[in-house]
Amino acid sequence: MKILICISNVPDTTTKIRFVNDNKAFDTNGVQWIINPWDELALTRALELKEGSGGKIEKVSVISVGSHGAEPTLRKALAIGADDAIRINAEPKDAYFVASQIAAAIKDEGYDMIIAGIESSDYNGSAVGGMIAELLSIPNVSSVSKIDVEGDNVVLKREIDGGSEVLATQLPFVAIIQKGVALEPRIPSMRGIMMARQKPLKVVEPVETESLTEFVDFSLPPAKAACKMVDPENMKELVNLLHTEAKVL
Amino acid sequence: MSILVYTENWDGKFKKLSYELVSYGKGIADMMGTSLIVISIGDVDQGELKKLGDYGSDKIIEVKNGKLNHLINSAYSSIISQVAEKEGATVVILSNNFTGKALAPRVSVKLKAGLVSGVNAMPSSTDPFIVQKKTFTGKAFANVKINSVNKILTLAQNSYGIKETENKARIESFEPQLSDNDFRTEVKDVKKVTGKVLLTDAEIVVSGGRGMKGPENWGPIEELAGLLGAATACSRPVSDKGWRPHEEHTGQTGKIIAPNLYIAAGISGAIQHLAGVSSSKCIVAINKDHEAPIFEAADYGVIGDVQKVLPDLIEAVKEFKSEN
Ligand SMILES: Cc1cc2nc3c(=O)[nH]c(=O)nc-3n(C[C@H](O)[C@H](O)[C@H](O)COP(=O)(O)OP(=O)(O)OC[C@H]3O[C@@H](n4cnc5c(N)ncnc54)[C@H](O)[C@@H]3O)c2cc1C
Numbered sequence: 038m039k040i041l042i043c044i045s046n047v048p049d050t051t052t053k054i055r056f057v058n059d060n061k062a063f064d065t066n067g068v069q070w071i072i073n074p075w076d077e078l079a080l081t082r083a084l085e086l087k088e089g090s091g092g093k094i095e096k097v098s099v100i101s102v103g104s105h106g107a108e109p110t111l112r113k114a115l116a117i118g119a120d121d122a123i124r125i126n127a128e129p130k131d132a133y134f135v136a137s138q139i140a141a142a143i144k145d146e147g148y149d150m151i152i153a154g155i156e157s158s159d160y161n162g163s164a165v166g167g168m169i170a171e172l173l174s175i176p177n178v179s180s181v182s183k184i185d186v187e188g189d190n191v192v193l194k195r196e197i198d199g200g201s202e203v204l205a206t207q208l209p210f211v212a213i214i215q216k217g218v219a220l221e222p223r224i225p226s227m228r229g230i231m232m233a234r235q236k237p238l239k240v241v242e243p244v245e246t247e248s249l250t251e252f253v254d255f256s257l258p259p260a261k262a263a264c265k266m267v268d269p270e271n272m273k274e275l276v277n278l279l280h281t282e283a284k285v286l
Numbered sequence: 287m288s289i290l291v292y293t294e295n296w297d298g299k300f301k302k303l304s305y306e307l308v309s310y311g312k313g314i315a316d317m318m319g320t321s322l323i324v325i326s327i328g329d330v331d332q333g334e335l336k337k338l339g340d341y342g343s344d345k346i347i348e349v350k351n352g353k354l355n356h357l358i359n360s361a362y363s364s365i366i367s368q369v370a371e372k373e374g375a376t377v378v379i380l381s382n383n384f385t386g387k388a389l390a391p392r393v394s395v396k397l398k399a400g401l402v403s404g405v406n407a408m409p410s411s412t413d414p415f416i417v418q419k420k421t422f423t424g425k426a427f428a429n430v431k432i433n434s435v436n437k438i439l440t441l442a443q444n445s446y447g448i449k450e451t452e453n454k455a456r457i458e459s460f461e462p463q464l465s466d467n468d469f470r471t472e473v474k475d476v477k478k479v480t481g482k483v484l485l486t487d488a489e490i491v492v493s494g495g496r497g498m499k500g501p502e503n504w505g506p507i508e509e510l511a512g513l514l515g516a517a518t519a520c521s522r523p524v525s526d527k528g529w530r531p532h533e534e535h536t537g538q539t540g541k542i543i544a545p546n547l548y549i550a551a552g553i554s555g556a557i558q559h560l561a562g563v564s565s566s567k568c569i570v571a572i573n574k575d576h577e578a579p580i581f582e583a584a585d586y587g588v589i590g591d592v593q594k595v596l597p598d599l600i601e602a603v604k605e606f607k608s609e610n
Contacts, residue, residue: 048422050423050538050557050558050561051557051558052422054422054425054426056426074538074539075539131400132391132401133394133395133400133401136391136395155387156387158422158423158538159421159422160421160422160428161403161404161419161420161421161422161423162401162403163382163387163390163391163403163404163440164390164391164394164401164403165391166391167359167387167388167389167390167391167392168391168392168394168395170359170391170392171363171391171392171394171395171396172395174467175470176359176360176470176471177359177360177388177392178359178471179359179384179387179388180384180387180388182532192474195384196384196533197357197384197385197476198296198383198384198385198484198486199296199478199479199484200476200477200478200479201476201477202356202473202474202475202476202477203473203474203475203476204471204472204473204474205471205472205474206470206471206472207470207471210470210471213387213388215539216532216535216539216540217532220526248433249394249398249399249400249401249432249433249434250400250401250402250430250431250432250433250434251430251431251433252428252429252430252431253416253428253429253430253431254428254429255421255426255427255428255429256426256427256428257425257426257427258424258425258426258427258564261582261583261585262585264571264581264582264584264585264586264587265585265586265587266586266587266588266589267586267587267588269588269589269590269594269595269598270598272588272595272598272599272601272602273602273605273606275570275586275588275599275602276599276602276603276605276606277606278586279547279568279570279586280606280610283547283567283568283585283586285490285546285547285567285568286514286547286603286606
């Protein structure tokens, strides 16, 4: 069995978000880039599954669509434990563009399980995983919070509004994961970092595809009015404010 | 041309989220001068289906089939695409909840429809088609232009509201073409949480953080939530430690919610936590540290110990309830 994790290279979650170019582009100045938090959990789970599989899972690969600047993030994935990496050499334009690139690059590579995060923490598209599944005409299971491999079968838990379900799926398929698949993301070890330098990182050129959407401009939320402090000895006052001023009670 | 809204049902019933989707679809249909069609998949009785008409749908298409009792992404997205093609729908709208996120990308590829997920307002124009969504997990807004003829949107819950209209919708049924390929996943078991207000549906949310000190101290949070008809939530470390079930985790990597009132008790207000709750219409923070960042996001703040403030707040709410 071969597993592929789709990795999005995103700004660190504490990044102060700013825009340049008349608010038409994200200001990448001074930004620290990280593996999208869900993709990191996906990779962690894939490695756990591989280690517990007694050799049945031969390989865990990672793939990302991005320019040269995305390579440190892929190297980090290799340091965490991925066996090899693919970078598709293009600036991601929209989810359809990214999914088309990944689908084209992997269609003959024989991956059994392709994992994507439920969203990318930058543009919050929630789309790449499902689009890859449709482009490759294979099933997908979304909002997955648990993945187990039992013999030749993959068993998944998926979250639904107000509960959860257990599913079985035919292979190959795409799992779109969220919180729960792994508890804590794995941190690269010193040895892992050394080994990552020798692991294969293949760069492939993009195929011709269109993007269906484009960002016109960005804005920041309006500044919040100062917080009104209420005397901790006077909760009656708080309830009164929530009723008469905020009108939420 | 028409607008198509897909709404799921929960054990044969629709909820506020469904009516909000229909209202939003009606808004776009009016902007584009066209009709609104709503599709429902699964077992829903006629009376319940008719209710969708009260929010502006002209036609309701029902698809019933014993194999469709659980969400199967391939099959559901095939059906939605088939109906969109048959009805000449150029804009398809789903919720940005788990189900919408599961289906919209597949429908987008099938119809070659540019997808904007998590939209939170009416389009600012429909030709060109430009609509606003949140980006950077709530830290910014973006205007996105869709260049394809077909378009697909997922609506952020609680971002538009519901609007009743006078429409009388007619109901039609539809027989989709499905193949074995549409059923390659199988639901083996279902667990439902009962008797609790769902976090994503709640108008009021009472949330606890690490400052609550331990699971044994959650009594006041649950009592306050019960009094207010609210859902309970928590910060990530609280669910990571297993103090609370993980479906209560709100924030960047948990649930993103937009209730009318969010009460944060013993939560520091880390940027990743705020990412999930900053769309709340009103935030109340209770924290003993006056420098906690939660006070920068809050509308009302109480500096004090949760162990003392929460019981006082419960008493004040009880008093308020008895007077109103
Ligand atoms: C990639 C990434 C993703 C993350 N995603 C999320 C997420 O989705 N959601 C999330 O919540 N966090 C997330 N985090 C974690 C986040 O950074 C914070 O660590 C977390 O939100 C802190 O939780 P807390 O406020 O409960 O705890 P703390 O930060 O420990 O704060 C506890 C607060 O309680 C107050 N307090 C203590 N005792 C009392 C008392 N007796 N009375 C009143 N106040 C008291 C303290 O003053 C303090 O402000 C993420 C982090 C990373 C790196």
